[in-house]
Amino acid sequence: MxxxxxxxxxxxxxxxxRIVRASLAHGHRTFILMRPEIGLNIDKLxxxxxxxxxxxxxxEASMExxxxxxxxxxxxxxxxxxxSGRHFLLQIKLVEAIKEAGNIKRFLPSEFGIDPARMGHALxxxxxxxxxxxxxxxxxxxxxxPHTYVSANCFAAFFVPNLSQMRTLLPxxxxxxxYGDGNVKVIFMDEDDVATYTIKSIDDPRALNKxxxxxxxxxxxxxxxxxxxxxxxxxxxxxxxxxxxxEFLASMEDQMSTDFLVKHFQFCxxxxxxxxxxxxxxxxxxxxxx
Numbered sequence: 001m002x003x004x005x006x007x008x009x010x011x012x013x014x015x016x017x018r019i020v021r022a023s024l025a026h027g028h029r030t031f032i033l034m035r036p037e038i039g040l041n042i043d044k045l046x047x048x049x050x051x052x053x054x055x056x057x058x059x060e061a062s063m064e065x066x067x068x069x070x071x072x073x074x075x076x077x078x079x080x081x082x083x084s085g086r087h088f089l090l091q092i093k094l095v096e097a098i099k100e101a102g103n104i105k106r107f108l109p110s111e112f113g114i115d116p117a118r119m120g121h122a123l124x125x126x127x128x129x130x131x132x133x134x135x136x137x138x139x140x141x142x143x144x145x146p147h148t149y150v151s152a153n154c155f156a157a158f159f160v161p162n163l164s165q166m167r168t169l170l171p172x173x174x175x176x177x178x179y180g181d182g183n184v185k186v187i188f189m190d191e192d193d194v195a196t197y198t199i200k201s202i203d204d205p206r207a208l209n210k211x212x213x214x215x216x217x218x219x220x221x222x223x224x225x226x227x228x229x230x231x232x233x234x235x236x237x238x239x240x241x242x243x244x245x246x247e248f249l250a251s252m253e254d255q256m257s258t259d260f261l262v263k264h265f266q267f268c269x270x271x272x273x274x275x276x277x278x279x280x281x282x283x284x285x286x287x288x289x290x
Contacts, residue, residue, distance in 0.1 A: 004077040004105070004203055007031040007059065009094060011051070012044040015112055015155075016082030018195035020051055023080075026199050031076055034058045063090045069097035073104060078202045081110040088132040092139055099143040106202050107147045109136050112194055115151040115211060148201050149211040152194040153187035156219075160188050163230055163238075164223050171230060176238040180245055182224040187215045 006023045010016040011032035023030040032051060038044050052058055059075065061068035073079060079098060081091055091109055098104045116133040140147050162169050163176050164186075197214050201207040221229075231237055 003028045005029045005031065005075065006078045006080060006199070006202065007033060007072060007076040008080050008082065009033045010082035010084065010110065011056075012038075012047050013082050013084050015191060015194065017047060017051075018192050019080055019082055019198055020056060022192070022195040022199040024051070024054055024056060026196075028199065030056045031059050031072070032056050033072060034060050036060070036062050063093045066093065066097060066100075069093065070101050073097050073101040077104065078106045078108070079104055080108045080198065080202070082112075083110045085129055088129065088136060091136045095136070095139045095143055095145065098145055105146055106208070107140060107145050108150060108198060108202065109133070109140065109147070111149050112152045112198075113155075114153055115149070115213070117211070146208055148207045148209070150194070150198050150201065150214065151211055152189040152197075152214045154189065155194070156188040156190050159186075160226065163227050171234075172238060173236075174239060175241055176227055177243050178223055178227070178240045179243050179248065182227070182240070182242070183222045185220050185222050188219050188221060188226075189214050189216075190219075 003026070006028045008016055008020050008023065008030065011020045020030060020032060030051075032048060034048060038048075048058055059072045061072040063069065073094075079094070081094060083091055088110060095107075098107055111133055114130075116130040116137070119127075119130040137149070158169070161171055163171055164179070165172055165177055193216075194214060197212065201212055227238060227240070
């Protein structure tokens with residue numbers, strides 16, 4: 001069977017560029033939506049040109065131009081969106097284009113984190129992201145668009161090297177903050193693995209209209225286990241400073257980064273530790289566990 005033709009929206013972003021690489025590596029004819037909003041961003045332009053040199057096709061279209069979106073969608077079989085959090089609701093326009101085009105056999109919206117359907121208890125600032133993702137899901141399902149949702153929980157690069165410390169990506173040298181008792185299990189996923197699983201799912205009939213939970217057993221660790229691994233590798237013993245949930249949540253608004261992406265990741269990670277939300281999911285109808 002011939003590989004599907006794939007359109008990646010947000011192909012220059014953090015996870016999007018990895019999805020483009022995975023699509024090319026798995027032999028898919030890969031298209032990347034090139035939006036006029038790229039403007040003078042030379043880094044993104046150079047990245048797009050490097051993908052073109054590897055065989056990707058650049059398709060010019062704008063989220064504000066419905067006809068151009070429909071024309072872009074009609075060239076492929078599968079659309080994978082990796083739009084960043086600030087622009088999630090732009091995917092409504094993408095859903096409208098996919099519905100009109102009528103040829104898409106699978107749409108994967110920009111998710112890749114915690115399953116928003118299980119986050120009804122979330123508080124601000126993270127709540128808005130989950131609400132927007134659910135709005136996109138409703139639009140997809142109301143339009144009867146074939147889809148797959150990918151839930152990858154925590155991106156490893158944000159939480160493993162720093163032993164899950166906030167406002168830094170570097171490991172602590174002497175002291176480490178431990179959230180709650182530090183024993184809550186969290187799923188850490190390598191971003192390149194997330195991209196590979198995403199691309200592998202697009203032609204898998206088992207993933208049609210389902211949510212895929214990425215949870216390799218070796219990637220499920222508590223913060224204490226993560227710290228212990230670092231101490232073994234480094235030969236250093238860190239002083240552990242416990243942070244009770246009420247203390248952390250009370251100070252969160254003042255101390256968290258103003259950067260939207262960092263703020264969202266920080267908030268989600270705290271939810272995983274204090275609300276014990278992540279690895280207790282059971283495999284229900286409409287889900288796949290990998």
